[in-house]
Amino acid sequence: MSAHDQLLVIxxxxxxxxxxxxxxxxxxxxxxxxxxxxCLPDDVEEFARALARRGSRRPVVLGDDRALLRAVTLLHRERETVGGTLSLVPIGAPDRVATAHALGVPPGTVAASRAVLDxxxxxxxxxxxxxxxxxxxxxDVPAARALAAGPDVAPAPAGVWGTCRSLVRTLVRPAPTALADRTHRLRVEADGVLLTDLDTPVTGLTARALAGTLSLTLLPAGSPPVHTTARTLTVAGPDFRYRADTTVSGPVRWxxxxxxxxxxxxxxxREGGRDAS
Incomplete structure (x- = not known):
């Protein structure tokens, strides 16, 4: 990196x-x-304004995975991710910067800062x-233990009370089957091809982008995993939550x-890290 490059450090x-x-x-x-x-934004709104006013400066985010996701989301909604480049210095507890490291950003503040420069x-x-x-x-669909996932999950009072009632019932008498609590009814399509429908219980679905395609693993209850690739994935069913990296969203039906x-x-x-290809 040239010493004349200009950075916007958020x-x-x-x-x-x-x-x-x-x-x-x-x-x-x-x-x-x-x-x-x-730039020292005090909240999400100021963070967004600072990024929007970057001009010709290359943005560098100092923060955790949530800050990285926020920055990429903002760039995407500007429709500028195709030509844009983002840098990150991960700062946070290990579980809060796991996505950054998985994408190739090195651990350690000095190493990550030097990677930004060189x-x-x-x-x-x-x-x-x-x-x-x-x-x-x-x-991950649906998000496992969504109600216990911490600050990334939006408050859901009704769900909390339902969980409490369920816990009381479990303490009073055993649940009929543990498997029923771990399965879900989902309709899953990959590139328009039906992989499973609502009448087949599944324990979950995981996906990640790899080499321009979605690598999918569907977990039918009591059956071997189903692996496939696609460009689009559609999930429908009763209200479900999903985990995108570290953030839990929902409930949604589609x-x-x-x-x-x-x-x-x-x-x-320049050397090491995960290759996106």
Whole structure:
């Protein structure tokens, strides 16, 4: 990377609160290697405004997987991911930066900052759903233990009370079968081909974009997994939640995901890391 490159360093507020020392180190390394404008948004809205006003500067996000997903989502909704490149310095607990590492960003604040300065751009696929949401790495349908998934899940009071009542009933008398609590009724289509319908219970579905296609694994209850590839995936059924990377969304009754091959660029080290191809 040329020393004359201009960076827009957007520091996620969660990163500032959780690990100010790593933020300081990243700022020092980036500022020493390039002309860097530092932005300190206080909330999601200010984060979005800072990214929208980046001009010719290359955006660099200091934050966790949620900050990365937020930035890619905003770029996608601007319809600028095809030509755009994003850099990330992961800051957060290990489980909060797992997606970034899976995509090839190195662990360690200094190593990740140097990759921003000296790395190369890797084109990565993107899963885009029919509500304009995006998936960077992996999709799980339905989301396991959605109500216990923490701050990524929107509040659902009715579901919480239902869970409590179910727990009380379980304590009073055994559930008829544990399997019934782990299976789901879903209609799944891959490129318009029906893989399973509502009359066949499944334990779940996982998908990830790989080499321009969706790699799918369907888990029928009591049967071997079904593996296939497709460009589009449609899931329908009773209200279900799904996990896109680290974020749980829903409930919905219908959702379609489509692969966008090479839709965005992420700066990674010139050697090592995961190859998107």
């Amino acid at each position: 520091i996620d507020p969660v990163a500032r609160r959780s690990d100010g020392e790593s933020v300081r180190i990243a700022k020092d390394v980036l500022s020493a290697g390039a002309e860097a404008k530092i 790395g190369t751009v890797r084109r990565l696929d993107l899963l885009v759903d029919d509500s304009d949401g995006v998936v960077l790495d992996h999709l 959702r379609t995901w489509t692969v966008r091959a090479g839709a965005w660029g992420l700066t990674v080290p």
